[in-house]
Every structure is written in structure tokens, then in C-alpha cells.
Amino acid sequence: MPRAQAAARKNAAAAACVPSRDGGWLSLRTSKRRNPSSRTGHNDDDGLPFSDEILLAIFACSGVLSLADLVRCGATCRRWLRLISTEAEFICRRSSAPPSASRCTGLAVGFFHQMPEGDPRFIPLNTSRFPSFELEAGEMFRAARVVVQGVHLLQASERSGIILFITSRYDQLNPSNCLYALDTGKKMAQPWMIVDALPDGICWWWPKSRGSFHGYEMDRVDFLASLGGRGDGGNGA
């Protein structure tokens, strides 16, 4: 795919998130989302009698909808996607994270796979594929082995260069854990990244160099705003 185009369509949130990279990683992640030809989108009527204001009150309803709920709402129809992405700030300001721990069950939401050539690709992770952390489930993970098990699960595939860090808690994602992981798993210098869904946003981590970590958080507002498209017009902003 044309890299220049991908970079140009990179959304602002991704840019903020990957300041030290050329943007190729996240562009890859987002560019397959929709092509411009599918964006006829003038008619985004969902058939509901509600005004935008009413819908926003529903999305922002305090403590009910999680980030994942809002992401799914964004896929429901174009009008909802437009509202959620353009009014992300309003929605997040009004809604507060529910106190329940269920929001933090978050396993890693995906990882970057270093291809033999080219850019690493983001692989979204559906953890239902790994009931009770059995890792031999798919071809992709045949070469995987568990390096650390317990609260954290670190999985490394020496063949494919995948390193996957799964945590149930944000505060367990810290540089010392990551360093430990690097020490334990040999030959894991390939770029990798951890993505986690948090109550307040999405968190990305990757090594700047061996032994040194960078963590970036994309907050809920930026993340939801990024759902709305690449700023190439037509999304009714």
C-alpha cells in the first residue's frame, strides 16, 4: 500500500501517540478500515426520532457504557460514528468510568507482529481465542511459549518475533515488568508493542531501545475521535 498516502491519512491521535515513529505502524492499523469509496455517507439517518443531543446524552450516560461499548456503538451506523468521534470530548467529560472492576479485565487488545520485511503489523487480539491461556490454539502461535505465567503472561514466538504481554491491570504494566520480560526471553529485540484497554483510554508501550521503555497513553477522547475517520472529509465533522 502506498505509504505516503497512509501517512497522510494518519489521524491526529495516532500522530500524538507515536511521535518518534514515522506513523507507519498505526497507519497500517487504521488504513484498512474503510476506503473512501465507501464513504458516500450523506444519509446517515438511523431511523430513530432522536436529535443528536438526545443520542449524546445516551452515550454520555454516566457510568453505563464502557469504552468498548462506545466503540461498538461507533460501528452501529454512520450517524453514531459521526457523533461519537466528533463529540468524544463531551461524551468522555460527562461519563465517568463505572467503579466496577469489570472494566479492567482488559487483556492486551492486540500486538504488533514484526514481518520478515516491511512494517510491523498490528494484530488485534481476540482473547476468547485463548480460553484459559491455552496458546496452541492457532497456527499463528504454534511456536509460542509461555515465558512468565501468573498475573502476567508473556508469550514469545521466536519464529515470528511476536511478543505478547497480557496483563489484567494497568498498574502492572511498568518498565520493570517489561525489563524482566526482556531478560527472560532471549532474542526478543524485535519491536513490539503492548496495547491495553483501560478505563480511561488505550495504552501503548514499546521499547525505545533494549532496556528502555516508552509508554504512551491515548486517552478516551483521542481514541474515540480517531474512530471517525482520517480527516479526509465526508464524515460530517
Next chain:
Amino acid sequence: MAAPESGDGNNGAARMVTLISSDNTRFEVEAAAASLSQTLQLTILDGGGGGGDGIPLPNVDSATLSKVLEYCIKHAPAAANGGAPNATAVDRAELERFDNEFVNIDQSVLYSLIMAAHNLEIEGLQSLVAKKVADMIKGKSPMEIRRTLGFPDPTPEEQAEMNAHMLEYGWAYE
């Protein structure tokens, strides 16, 4: 909270006002209850709605208005206490029970109620119905949301977009 100090003090509690639905049914309620509507509050403070006058509500039919007023009458005492800081736990539990039952209604009634709560700017009711819809959405897939809320079937193009979204944001679909 919706009804500020202005509504409590003087003889407001006993005063009655008349509201007239779009189908010309007249409802007589206490001014304090009707004043939960911020739209009506000023009119009522100005002395409107009393006597034979009545306040016309051309956007609200009688079935919906009676439901709205049921809510207002139930919530007026607590609102008059400024959000009822001194309400007992029993009072609060009773209001919560009432609220839960109150929104346990047909979708068409719920939709009318949402529109009315919005037009009349009844803050508590707006939150209540918004939460009801949010609860209906919660945990559902986009397709389930569409069915639940009665959207038209997606076009093939929309379906393709939904599928692509699911692939990309797999974590949100667990």
C-alpha cells in the same frame, strides 16, 4: 437539583397549574411538580398556567404527558428539598424502585418519553430514560443494537463496514 430555591419557599407547594396536551386533554398538577420542567418553570413562576388558562404543550400527547407527570409528582418532594440531602435511605430506595419500574415500558412509550423529557427539560427524567437506552445498548454487538432499537436492516455496504470494524477492534467485541 432541577428545581432551585425559587420553587420551594412561598406558597408554591399548594398552587395548581393546568397543562394541556397536544390532543387537548387538560392535566391539573401542583406547580411544584410541573416546575421540574425547566421549560415550564419560568412560565409558572410568572404566574402562568393557573386559573382557566392552562399551558399548551403541542409536542406532548396525553398518554405521554400523564406518564411524565407521574414522574414529576413522585419526584417533586425530593426535588423541593434541593436534591433531598436529608432524605432517608428508605426514601431514596423507594424513588429508585419507582424509577426502575417507571422505565419498564414498551419501546414506543419509552421513545415518546425521551422526546417529552427532552422538550420539557426535566433533568432527572432525561437521565433516567437515557440510562435506560444506554442499558439496552450495553454489551451488545452493533447488529444487536440495531435490532434492539429498531433500525432498518443495514445495507450491504454498512454490513461490510461493521465487519471491518469488528476485525479491527476485536478487543471491543469480546
